[in-house]
Amino acid sequence: MRSLSAAELLTIWEQGSGQPNRHRALLLLAAACPQTSWQQLAQLSLGQRDAQLLSLREQIMGSEIVSVATCPHCGDRLELTLMTDDIRLSAADLPLAVAVAGYQVQFRLPNSEDLAAIADQPDLAIATQHLFQRCLLSVKQLSQPIEAAELPAAVITAILTQMEQADPQADIRLALDCPTCQHQWQVAFDVVTFFWAELNALAQRLLQEVHLLASAYGWHEADILALSPQRRQIYLEMIYG
Numbered sequence: 001m002r003s004l005s006a007a008e009l010l011t012i013w014e015q016g017s018g019q020p021n022r023h024r025a026l027l028l029l030a031a032a033c034p035q036t037s038w039q040q041l042a043q044l045s046l047g048q049r050d051a052q053l054l055s056l057r058e059q060i061m062g063s064e065i066v067s068v069a070t071c072p073h074c075g076d077r078l079e080l081t082l083m084t085d086d087i088r089l090s091a092a093d094l095p096l097a098v099a100v101a102g103y104q105v106q107f108r109l110p111n112s113e114d115l116a117a118i119a120d121q122p123d124l125a126i127a128t129q130h131l132f133q134r135c136l137l138s139v140k141q142l143s144q145p146i147e148a149a150e151l152p153a154a155v156i157t158a159i160l161t162q163m164e165q166a167d168p169q170a171d172i173r174l175a176l177d178c179p180t181c182q183h184q185w186q187v188a189f190d191v192v193t194f195f196w197a198e199l200n201a202l203a204q205r206l207l208q209e210v211h212l213l214a215s216a217y218g219w220h221e222a223d224i225l226a227l228s229p230q231r232r233q234i235y236l237e238m239i240y241g
């Protein structure tokens with residue numbers, strides 16, 4: 001994985017604007033991993049995808065993550081500072097198969113292709129079921145193939161539990177503790193949403209810098225973006241103090 005230049009980040013930001021997060025995630029990884037095909041990236045499990053995005057985020061923005069949360073009990077805002085290592089979970093090497101009550105099921109982990117396949121389904125329950133069925137590779141009862149719809153709830157739960165444990169990076173939860181009212185709760189941390197919001201802020205800042213430097217010196221956008229952030233800052237200070 002390689003890091004991305006200011007100009008490349010701006011291009012990705014532009015291509016990803018108005019796109020769903022699953023597409024934005026792949027745009028970023030495709031630019032950072034030019035040796036890997038789009039299809040290969042789309043077939044990474046969501047946890048593998050997020051682990052790669054976390055590494056890319058670390059290369060571009062550093063390893064400190066600062067976020068804010070609102071206490072659902074007293075409404076206080078608290079600032080969270082964590083390190084990328086705090087939310088990097090190692091995937092358990094579990095078999096992607098369960099054998100429960102005479103049922104044997106082999107499955108794979110959900111990936112970006114699955115998210116794309118269910119994107120147009122407005123009913124969340126149907127979408128979730130469709131995604132689940134896409135991930136089933138072999139469904140048998142007493143060694144005879146059966147339909148996925150015939151699986152009892154207990155077997156489905158066992159499969160979902162195994163999926164979560166095999167791909168923990170796909171669902172990061174932070175345990176929070178309100179310093180004001182001591183309320184404790186959990187929030188989901190979505191790497192794609194967080195990283196894209198940071199990219200959005202970075203893009204706005206870069207465009208502003210290009211505007212100011214181009215106005216003052218008549219330089220081209222590409223030349224300004226090729227400057228290091230330090231140099232851009234020094235020139236901006238010379239102009240605007």
Ligand SMILES: [Zn+2]
Binds near residue numbers: 071179182
């Ligand atoms: Zn509180």
